[in-house]
Amino acid sequence: MVYSTIRDILQHAAEKFGTEEAIRYKVGKGATESKTYLQLKGDSECFSLALQELGEQGSHIAVTGPTSYEWLVAYMGIVNGGSVAVPLDVSLPAQEMCELLDRADVTTFVFDEARQDVADMAKECCPKLKYLISMQKESRTEAEQGTEAGDVLSFHGLVGRQTGKFTDMPDPDKLCTIMYTSGTTGKSKGVMLTHRNMAENATCLDMKIPERTVIMSVLPIHHAYCLSMDILKAISLGAIICINDSLLRVVKNIKLFQPNMILMVPLMIETIAKKLEDVSGLPKKLVKRQIFGSQFHTICSGGAYLNPAYIDLFEKYGITILQGYGMTECAPVISTTVSWNIKKESVGQLIPNCEAKTVGEELWVRGSSVMMGYYKMPEETAETLHEGWLATGDLGYVDDEGFVFLTGRKKNLIITKNGENVSPEELENKMSEERLVQEILVRENEGVIEAEIYPDYEYAKKKRITDMEAALQKIIDNYNQGAPVYKRIYRMKIRETEFEKTPSKKIKRY
Amino acid sequence: MYEKLVNLICNYVEVKPENITPDSRFMEDLGFTSFDFMSMLGELEDEFDIEVDEQKAADIRTIQEAVTYLEGLVGQE
Numbered sequence: 252m253v254y255s256t257i258r259d260i261l262q263h264a265a266e267k268f269g270t271e272e273a274i275r276y277k278v279g280k281g282a283t284e285s286k287t288y289l290q291l292k293g294d295s296e297c298f299s300l301a302l303q304e305l306g307e308q309g310s311h312i313a314v315t316g317p318t319s320y321e322w323l324v325a326y327m328g329i330v331n332g333g334s335v336a337v338p339l340d341v342s343l344p345a346q347e348m349c350e351l352l353d354r355a356d357v358t359t360f361v362f363d364e365a366r367q368d369v370a371d372m373a374k375e376c377c378p379k380l381k382y383l384i385s386m387q388k389e390s391r392t393e394a395e396q397g398t399e400a401g402d403v404l405s406f407h408g409l410v411g412r413q414t415g416k417f418t419d420m421p422d423p424d425k426l427c428t429i430m431y432t433s434g435t436t437g438k439s440k441g442v443m444l445t446h447r448n449m450a451e452n453a454t455c456l457d458m459k460i461p462e463r464t465v466i467m468s469v470l471p472i473h474h475a476y477c478l479s480m481d482i483l484k485a486i487s488l489g490a491i492i493c494i495n496d497s498l499l500r501v502v503k504n505i506k507l508f509q510p511n512m513i514l515m516v517p518l519m520i521e522t523i524a525k526k527l528e529d530v531s532g533l534p535k536k537l538v539k540r541q542i543f544g545s546q547f548h549t550i551c552s553g554g555a556y557l558n559p560a561y562i563d564l565f566e567k568y569g570i571t572i573l574q575g576y577g578m579t580e581c582a583p584v585i586s587t588t589v590s591w592n593i594k595k596e597s598v599g600q601l602i603p604n605c606e607a608k609t610v611g612e613e614l615w616v617r618g619s620s621v622m623m624g625y626y627k628m629p630e631e632t633a634e635t636l637h638e639g640w641l642a643t644g645d646l647g648y649v650d651d652e653g654f655v656f657l658t659g660r661k662k663n664l665i666i667t668k669n670g671e672n673v674s675p676e677e678l679e680n681k682m683s684e685e686r687l688v689q690e691i692l693v694r695e696n697e698g699v700i701e702a703e704i705y706p707d708y709e710y711a712k713k714k715r716i717t718d719m720e721a722a723l724q725k726i727i728d729n730y731n732q733g734a735p736v737y738k739r740i741y742r743m744k745i746r747e748t749e750f751e752k753t754p755s756k757k758i759k760r761y
Numbered sequence: 762m763y764e765k766l767v768n769l770i771c772n773y774v775e776v777k778p779e780n781i782t783p784d785s786r787f788m789e790d791l792g793f794t795s796f797d798f799m800s801m802l803g804e805l806e807d808e809f810d811i812e813v814d815e816q817k818a819a820d821i822r823t824i825q826e827a828v829t830y831l832e833g834l835v836g837q838e
Contacts, residue, residue, distance in 0.1 A: 365816075497815050498796060499803040522773075522796045529772055669796065699788060728822075736795050736819050741788040 252487070253604075254454045255423040256446040258331040260487045265292040268489035271463070274320050275508065276494040283507070286320055288489070291327065297413035298328025298406075302359070304413075305382055311356050311429070313337040315348065316363025318472040318494050321386040321406055323482065325361045328410075330427045330446065332417055337429045337441075338473040342735040345369045349376045355429050355441055355626060359384060361406065370403065384409065423447040429626050430475055432579040433664060433672040441626030442579045444475075452582040452620040453483035455604040458573075458589055460512070462489045465546070467510035469495040469519070475583035476553045476670065481514050502526075502542065509544045516554040518668035520561050520572065527568060539568040549590070551575060553583075554670020556657065559595040575599050576655055580641055582620040586655040597654040607649045608640070613661050614647040615640040663760065665695045671737040673700065678730075678738065685726045686710055690750050692758055693740070701742035702727065705749055719745060762828050762835070769804060770824075773797045783825035795819075802827075809835050 254260045264273070268288045275285040286294075302308055312329045314336060316322050329336040337355045339348055341363065348369045352360060359382040362370050370383050388405040421427070427446040431439045466485045470477035485492045493508035495501055501519070523542070530538050539547070550565065553575040562572045575587035576598035585607070588599035601607055605618035621641045624632035635642050644662030649655050660666075665673040675693040682691050682702065690705040704723055716722045723743060731739040750758040767778050774792050787793040793801075798821075802813045811834040821827050 497803075498799040499806060499813055499815060499818070501803070502800065503803060503807065518794055518796045522794065522800050525773060525797070526800075668794065698794065732820070739788075 252454065254450045254487065256331075256421050256450050257327065257427065257483060258421055258446075260450055260454065260483055261288075261292050261295070261327060261331065264288050264486045264489055268463075271489065272491050273486070273489075274323065274492050274494065276320055277496045277504075277507070281507065283493075285491075288486075291320075291324065291486075294324045294410055295327035295331060296417040297410040298324055299332025299334075299417040300413040300415065301409035302328065302332055302334055303417075305359070307359050307382065308333055309335075310358045311335045311337055312359045312361060313339050313352055313355065313357040314361040315339040315341050315366055315369070315473070316361075316386055317341055317365070317496070318468055318477075319363065319386065320494070322363070322472055324410065325384075325386070325406065326478075329361075330449075331421065333419055333421050333425075335426050335429060337431075338478070339431065340471065340473050340735065341366060342471075344733050344735070345372045349373050351431055351439070351441075352377045352380060355431075358382070361386065363387065421446050423450070426623065430473070430579050433674040433677065438677075439674075440628055440631055442475075443623040443626050444582050445623060448582040448620050448622060449479065449483060451604050452584055452602070453479045454487045455619075456584075456587065456589075456602045458587070459591070460484075460488055460490075460549075463491065464488060464512055465491045465493060465508065465510045467493040467495055467504060467508050467513045469498070469501055470514055470516065470554075470670070474554070474670065475579040476577065477514065479583060480551060480553075505543055505547070509546050511546055512549040512551070513547075514551045514553065516668065516670040517552060517557040517561075518555075518670075520550065520552060520557060520565075521668065524561055524564055527564065535568050539570065543568075543570065549573060551587070553577060553587075555666045555668050556598070562593075562595055573599070576657065578643060580622045580635065581605070581616060581618075581643075582622065584620070585616055585643070586653075594654050597650075597656050599655060600653040601649065601655060607655065609648045610640075610642070612646045612658070614643045614645050614649075614655070614657075616643060617641065665693075665700060667695070667700075667737055668698055669737060673738055678702070678740065681730060682726065682740075687714075687716070687722060687726060690746075690758060692750060692760065694760075696742060699741040700739065701744065702740045703744040703746060703750075705746040762832050763824070765808070766805075766824060766827060766831070769801055773801055781824065783823065783828070785824050786822050787824070787827075788822070805831060811835060811837075 265288045270287050272285045273288040273291045275283050278284045312334050314325045326336050345368045349372050361384045364387040373380055384404045384406050386406045423446045426443050428444045429441040431441055433439055468481040495504045550572045552572050557574050565572050571590050573588040577583035577585045586599040586601050605616055607616045617640045645657055646659040647657040678693045679691050682688050687706055689707040692703045727740050753759055767781050787798050802818050806813055
């Protein structure tokens with residue numbers, strides 16, 4: 252069944268699976284709690300009503316935190332209530348997050364208390380912000396809670412005091428979510444997705460996944476891939492969504508939740524493969540039972556390219572890996588493999604709402620998942636959207652059966668194995684602020700981000716810097732300390748000569 | 762703790778124990794990925810019945826830093 256709004260997906264699931272378990276999460280060591288589909292729908296409607304009461308219906312509401320029941324209720328409450336959700340990466344430095352709050356014209360910020368620092372900074376730096384809502388703050392009486400601008404409101408308090416239902420239906424073609432993604436120029440871009448983009452992407456393909464499948468969600472929730480497949484598709488199937496509380500505990504939580512299926516990025520698959528190889532002398536059935544449990548059968552891989560050798564390896568253990576391809580601008584899935592039709596070298600078949608063509612070796616796609624554009628970035632939008640076609644920035648082609656094959660990348664973006672997009676220019680610009688760094692080139696090398704630096708030798712001489720490597724490493728260490736893990740530089744090369752330049756005096760990248 | 766950590770490291774990356782020093786950096790020198798590192802700490806959580814803070818773990822760079830952090834947690838238990 253194809254749905255055109257997230258509200259339709261949730262409505263249908265609540266009607267069909269009402270009192271069945273929807274979300275399962277940890278509440279302590281080894282203990283879990285769960286919420287039903289009716290609770291998820293009811294609580295999210297209460298949050299829609301709360302936003303309406305605050306006069307925030309239709310506004311841009313940011314939400315940040317690790318995956319939690321509160322996060323999901325907030326997101327559903329925002330978008331199903333006709334507001335625009337802006338999911339933000341919980342690991343971003345406070346200043347960067349405040350900049351995004353401002354650029355996205357956010358007026359209410361829903362945050363996990365782990366990012367109280369952002370809330371504190373936002374009070375000072377984000378003049379458009381009216382309300383701060385803490386997901387953990389104790390609920391108090393209305394009088395105590397306060398609704399003055401700048402007050403921190405309690406999410407549970409706001410949801411708990413609402414009664415009744417929210418019945419407005421959102422327009423499928425209105426803006427639903429703004430998701431930030433790294434831009435090639437170093438400035439992240441807000442991808443504008445409609446309700447239809449999101450809902451049809453999640454539901455247009457019948458992957459023959461049985462209803463009530465147990466899915467463990469391990470990816471960051473602000474990612475389009477996680478939100479679309481782990482959450483929206485899972486809800487459309489009446490699945491039990493188990494929330495992994497930390498990347499430290501994936502293996503432990505697999506034992507606890509006993510999932511049938513997990514969405515992963517190649518980085519995770521590679522680490523688990525090492526574990527499998529470690530015990531390669533033992534019977535495969537036993538190893539699979541020990542690590543995943545006998546109920547486990549499928550991994551969906553996305554975010555970055557996975558070497559097909561891993562598909563073969565996991566197959567030996569009775570686990571199917573379904574590789575997909577997509578980008579946030581396409582809400583995000585463009586193609587996916589289905590278990591009954593696999594071509595290992597391909598990144599799957601185009602999903603039914605998507606068509607593709609090759610324009611000068613670059614893959615262009617069109618369909619109901621293609622974004623509206625980048626928020627307040629008309630030039631970047633015009634560069635990417637061409638009469639409904641989205642220029643992916645990836646080189647590739649589609650065969651007669653609709654299988655997509657990728658051959659390279661046109662855009663200058665590092666796609667890390669954990670599916671994060673990193674703009675080399677962003678890192679280069681930050682590092683260039685250092686006087687000792689005269690020229691720098693950032694790239695990916697053997698799975699990690701590497702910086703090649705041509706130092707300012709004159710400056711070093713003046714400052715009597717004798718150990719150049721130590722001095723540059725210190726600069727990198729300082730940068731790394733304030734950067735999210737996936738943007739950290741783990742390798743450095745020092746040049747003795749300047750980089751070769753293009754006629755316009757830019758460093759030649761390739 | 763140091764020996765235990767070195768043995769565990771060898772399950773994640775192709776490196777001989779004698780080539781590991783307290784100053785070895787997980788990512789840069791030993792070739793760990795961020796997820797390798799998190800998974801390894803997860804194993805140590807079980808072994809020592811401790812709870813590692815993901816944010817603090819992300820700032821650990823060397824073996825010595827890991828040993829100091831983990832020993833601190835074990836001491837608290």
